[in-house]
Amino acid sequence: xxxxxxxxxxxxxxxxxxxxxxxxxxxxxxxxxxxxxxxxxxxxxxxxxxxxxxxxxxxxxxxxxxxxxxxxxxxxxxxxxxxxxxxxxxxxxxxxxxxxxxxxxxxxxxxxxxxxxxxxxxxxxxxxxxxxxxxxxxxxxxxxxxxxxxxxxxxxxxxxxxxxxxxxxxxxxxxxxxxxxxxxxxxxxxxxxxxxxxxxxxxxxxxxxxxxxxxxxxxxxxxxxxxxxxxxxxxxxxxxxxxxxxxxxxxxxxxxxxxxxxxxxxxxxxxxxxxxxxxxxxxxxxxxxxxxxxxxxxxxxxxxxxxxxxxxxxxxxxxxxxxxxxxxxxxxxxxxxxxxxxxxxxxxxxxxxxxxxxxxxxxxxxxxxxxxxxxxxxxxxxxxxxxxxxxxxxxxxxxxxxxxxxxxxxxxxxxxxxxxxxxxxxxxxxxxxxxxxxxxxxxxxxxxxxxxxxxxxxxxxxxxxxxxxxxxxxxxxxxxxxxxxxxxxxxxxxxxxxxxxxxxxxxxxxxxxxxxxxxxxxxxxxxxxxxxxx
Amino acid sequence: xxxxxxxxxxxxxxxxxxxxxxxxxxxxxxxxxxxxxxxxxxxxxxxxxxxxxxxxxxxxxxxxxxxxxxxxxxxxxxxxxxxxxxxxxxxxxxxxxxxxxxxxxxxxxxxxxxxxxxxxxxxxxxxxxxxxxxxxxxxxxxxxxxxxxxxxxxxxxxxxxxxxxxxxxxxxxxxxxxxxxxxxxxxxxxxxxxxxxxxxxxxxxxxxxxxxxxxxxxxxxxxxxxxxxxxxxxxxxxxxxxxxxxxxxxxxxxxxxxxxxxxxxxxxxxxxxxxxxxxxxxxxxxxxxxxxxxxxxxxxxxxxxxxxxxxxxxxxxxxxxxxxxxxxxxxxxxxxxxxxxxxxxxxxxxx
Numbered sequence: 112x113x114x115x116x117x118x119x120x121x122x123x124x125x126x127x128x129x130x131x132x133x134x135x136x137x138x139x140x141x142x143x144x145x146x147x148x149x150x151x152x153x154x155x156x157x158x159x160x161x162x163x164x165x166x167x168x169x170x171x172x173x174x175x176x177x178x179x180x181x182x183x184x185x186x187x188x189x190x191x192x193x194x195x196x197x198x199x200x201x202x203x204x205x206x207x208x209x210x211x212x213x214x215x216x217x218x219x220x221x222x223x224x225x226x227x228x229x230x231x232x233x234x235x236x237x238x239x240x241x242x243x244x245x246x247x248x249x250x251x252x253x254x255x256x257x258x259x260x261x262x263x264x265x266x267x268x269x270x271x272x273x274x275x276x277x278x279x280x281x282x283x284x285x286x287x288x289x290x291x292x293x294x295x296x297x298x299x300x301x302x303x304x305x306x307x308x309x310x311x312x313x314x315x316x317x318x319x320x321x322x323x324x325x326x327x328x329x330x331x332x333x334x335x336x337x338x339x340x341x342x343x344x345x346x347x348x349x350x351x352x353x354x355x356x357x358x359x360x361x362x363x364x365x366x367x368x369x370x371x372x373x374x375x376x377x378x379x380x381x382x383x384x385x386x387x388x389x390x391x392x393x394x395x396x397x398x399x400x401x402x403x404x405x406x407x408x409x410x411x412x413x414x415x416x417x418x419x420x421x422x423x424x425x426x427x428x429x430x431x432x433x434x435x436x437x438x439x440x441x442x443x444x445x446x447x448x449x450x451x452x453x454x455x456x457x458x459x460x461x462x463x464x465x466x467x468x469x470x471x472x473x474x475x476x477x478x479x480x481x482x483x484x485x486x487x488x489x490x491x492x493x494x495x496x497x498x499x500x501x502x503x504x505x506x507x508x509x510x511x512x513x514x515x516x517x518x519x520x521x522x523x524x525x526x527x528x529x530x531x532x533x534x535x536x537x538x539x540x541x542x543x544x545x546x547x548x549x550x551x552x553x554x555x556x557x558x559x560x561x562x563x564x565x566x567x568x569x570x571x572x573x574x575x576x577x578x579x580x581x582x583x584x585x586x587x588x589x590x591x592x593x594x595x596x597x598x599x600x601x602x603x604x605x606x607x608x609x610x611x612x613x614x615x616x617x618x619x620x621x622x623x624x625x626x627x628x629x630x631x632x633x634x635x636x637x638x639x640x641x642x643x644x645x
Numbered sequence: 646x647x648x649x650x651x652x653x654x655x656x657x658x659x660x661x662x663x664x665x666x667x668x669x670x671x672x673x674x675x676x677x678x679x680x681x682x683x684x685x686x687x688x689x690x691x692x693x694x695x696x697x698x699x700x701x702x703x704x705x706x707x708x709x710x711x712x713x714x715x716x717x718x719x720x721x722x723x724x725x726x727x728x729x730x731x732x733x734x735x736x737x738x739x740x741x742x743x744x745x746x747x748x749x750x751x752x753x754x755x756x757x758x759x760x761x762x763x764x765x766x767x768x769x770x771x772x773x774x775x776x777x778x779x780x781x782x783x784x785x786x787x788x789x790x791x792x793x794x795x796x797x798x799x800x801x802x803x804x805x806x807x808x809x810x811x812x813x814x815x816x817x818x819x820x821x822x823x824x825x826x827x828x829x830x831x832x833x834x835x836x837x838x839x840x841x842x843x844x845x846x847x848x849x850x851x852x853x854x855x856x857x858x859x860x861x862x863x864x865x866x867x868x869x870x871x872x873x874x875x876x877x878x879x880x881x882x883x884x885x886x887x888x889x890x891x892x893x894x895x896x897x898x899x900x901x902x903x904x905x906x907x908x909x910x911x912x913x914x915x916x917x918x919x920x921x922x923x924x925x926x927x928x929x930x931x932x933x934x935x936x937x938x939x940x941x942x943x944x945x946x947x948x949x950x951x952x953x954x955x956x957x958x959x960x961x962x963x964x965x966x967x968x969x970x971x972x973x974x975x976x977x978x979x980x981x982x983x984x985x986x987x988x989x990x991x992x993x994x995x996x
Binding site: 141142143146186207208210211213214217246279282283285286287289290291292293294295296297299300301302303304305306307308309311341342343350351352353354355356357358359360361364365368369371372373374375376377378379380382383384385386387389399400401402403404405406407408418421422423424425426427428430433434435436437439440443471473504505515516519552578579581582585586629632635636 | 676677678679681684728729737743747748749751752754756759763771778782830837884885889920921925926927930945946958960989992995
């Protein structure tokens with residue numbers, strides 16, 4: 112032990128004398144991180160990014176980002192002699208003739224799926240617990256940027272092998288670029304170096320995929336984590352856990368072991384998945400040829416919602432003054448995802464405007480305690496999931512023997528009808544859960560003990576809940592709807608920005624008017640003083 | 646980082662547990678919703694029973710040792726298993742032996758480190774939570790005032806407030822110079838010109854229609870009524886050309902064809918349509934013989950080939966362009982010229 116301490120101390124001293132590292136170490140070596148299972152979601156995203164960097168670097172040692180056509184002479188017999196791009200050929204060689212190459216490819220692909228999935232679920236955790244509130248709005252924006260980049264990065268990545276499936280995806284991307292008004296044709300010609308497919312797009316996407324996008328993502332992830340350190344992690348309310356403190360375990364040793372260990376677990380899971388669950392078998396699809404296609408072509412799951420929106424949009428196209436706008440591609444391919452991302456990015460600022468709340472928030476909300484936020488989130492998720500499901504309408508139709516046309520029509524209707532319904536149900540459910548919490552606080556816990564009173568009446572005995580639970584249930588914020596205030600002051604001078612105040616008041620009513628108020632101590636005393644109630 | 650906010654509190658975070666929060670609510674309060682403070686630490690079995698702790702220690706070490714064994718297994722598998730060997734695994738079916746073994750041993754080597762470390766943390770590391778205090782993110786009033794003074798001094802030193810001309814010209818230069826980064830992007834690709842409007846069929850030397858698989862020339866008799874095949878221009882077709890020139894050949898009974906102009910563009914009921922979907926450009930793929938419907942597998946636009954490739958379902962806005970065909974002197978199917986309109990997805994200049 113003392114030997115390890117001596118070495119550690121020696122290194123620390125060496126570094127400190129050169130860069131003054133002890134000041135930073137003093138703040139961070141025993142930094143407290145609160146514990147909750149949902150705080151691991153962001154970790155999964157971080158670790159799968161590291162796995163992607165490691166496995167991706169290995170892949171670049173063998174992959175040739177070239178679209179030059181060559182005949183295949185590798186050990187996969189069915190494609191012997193077939194003409195294919197060098198990108199496809201080198202991916203085939205990596206899969207069949209490099210020992211461990213297939214494993215690395217599959218680890219890379221699996222961790223990419225886990226990366227995006229973890230980002231999305233992490234983002235949902237942040238949203239539904241209100242962790243995006245001041246002072247964390249900037250980190251929310253960074254996270255949003257990372258999600259967008261992850262989608263583009265993933266799309267570029269799975270397009271690189273130049274197989275029939277990914278080539279089809281690229282063909283659709285080409286159609287989406289062409290739909291951009293005014294400059295679309297030029298954007299497409301410049302990106303592909305000419306007409307589709309050309310010979311430039313794979314090497315260009317390779318540069319984006321291995322250098323530019325991961326470089327930006329690495330910088331953003333570093334900022335993301337630095338902000339977590341500077342702002343300290345949020346925590347759920349609980350006994351002893353307030354807005355002014357952070358309660359949990361120290362970085363050294365507990366989180367070094369837990370977080371470090373968790374990295375190995377995520378990596379290990381990717382490795383085991385890659386051993387037992389085949390992913391992206393490009394040799395089954397064959398090389399890309401623009402006049403060939405397979406039925407049931409599906410992109411990776413995170414592009415599915417775009418596929419679904421392309422399938423669901425009606426065939427609108429306008430032709431005016433010699434120019435064409437294909438809304439049927441432009442809306443689902445670019446405008447809709449753009450709006451979805453923008454709305455998500457702006458939400459913290461909208462909520463801050465509605466509440467007019469300038470305080471720092473380090474205690475997380477339980478989703479039920481912010482019913483309108485939760486309902487808006489659920490509504491957006493419903494919209495997203497409908498698009499996602501419609502992206503697989505052929506698979507669903509085939510599996511369940513439903514006509515594709517029926518699924519598409521139903522999706523079109525549901526995209527309009529379902530979100531408001533989901534909003535209302537979620538909001539009601541949240542308010543119901545608030546009411547249940549209130550009942551537990553004011554009337555106690557149902558013990559299941561039935562007592563017969565002398566007069567013959569049966570009652571169930573309620574037991575007061577613990578002070579800890581009472582605090583936890585009632586620690587919520589209960590914002591009151593804001594009032595616009597009088598339009599003029601006592602002297603008849605119009606109040607400044609009255610129009611804005613009115614908008615804020617209206618929005619605030621929408622957000623908070625139905626919330627259950629927290630009971631006052633007096634109400635609590637009054638209700639709990641006589642214990643005979645039931 | 647804010648050094649001074651930590652002054653006098655440095656050791657606090659370590660020393661405060663587990664009663665760190667209790668001093669905040671030292672005074673008895675009437676508020677029934679007050680924070681009751683951090684609950685007392687409940688010791689684990691391993692905290693009080695040395696034998697349990699010893700057992701946990703052995704478990705952790707065993708997990709780490711298993712990891713090392715897996716690493717050895719990985720290397721052994723790498724050098725000893727043939728890369729082409731296929732084995733049968735329960736529930737998985739036939740799998741590549743090397744990939745399967747390498748994946749499992751790598752997974753084991755990683756998972757056992759991870760599980761061991763977390764087991765160690767949960768069973769043997771100090772399980773008492775500690776409390777640290779937050780400070781407002783914003784800097785102290787003094788710092789802000791100091792920064793303001795410095796910023797003012799900096800601005801004054803720069804002479805900018807009095808020399809407006811510099812400001813304006815600098816803004817102009819900064820706005821202009823990124824153009825030098827954008828202009829060289831021009832040579833990323835050629836200009837579109839008429840390329841999206843023309844296909845290989847325009848070339849009189851390439852009008853012979855051949856089967857997409859094998860490249861055999863086609864006589865009308867090669868297509869029976871009701872059949873449908875994919876075809877392309879004769880000769881070596883580049884992928885760029887193929888992406889526009891690919892066609893579907895279908896032979897319908899002339900009575901089934903709804904329009905005379907459509908029939909006239911064909912030859913004895915054989916008609917050629919662009920194979921490239923007018924929505925996003927996927928090749929069409931699924932043909933229904935009884936209804937003459939052609940479906941795009943990408944987004945399910947459906948075209949009726951008996952009605953001139955008319956869109957009958959899905960997101961495609963335009964009917965399939967039809968290629969006028971005939972037979973040449975040798976009796977083989979040929980195109981009479983190029984398509985009348987651009988094939989594939991719409992674009993701004995299409996009109």
